[in-house]
Amino acid sequence: MNWLLNLPLLIWRGVVAWFDPPYRTVVTQDILPPKLKKRTLYIVEDDGYQEQAAMLCPCGCGRVLHMNLLPDERPCWQVTRHKNGTSSLYPSVWRKKDCESHFWFKKGKVQWCRDRRAPPTEPRDT
């Protein structure tokens, strides 16, 4: 196999990753920091339990999105940590007011849902 043929593709992927790095995951104890950083998913832990996830809305509106992680409260999200330091959220995140952002958060990447008013559907697994 001639790996040189794949070189342009590898370089292209590197360039894309450079301009669109995945969100970092930061675990905090008990409370969120007063100011959240962009492109960061925060997981708030209390006594070893994951209580909530939070992030700045990826649409750029500046609002903070809070996702409950406690299974006995609704709505509830599941967060999955990956070996490369990124995280995924399940199900999708949907703001039903203001900017109406609706997206899946997979491996640190935001995958927008095309029709924000349509019911959530599973994205293709890439």
Ligand SMILES: [Zn+2]
């Ligand atoms: Zn927004």
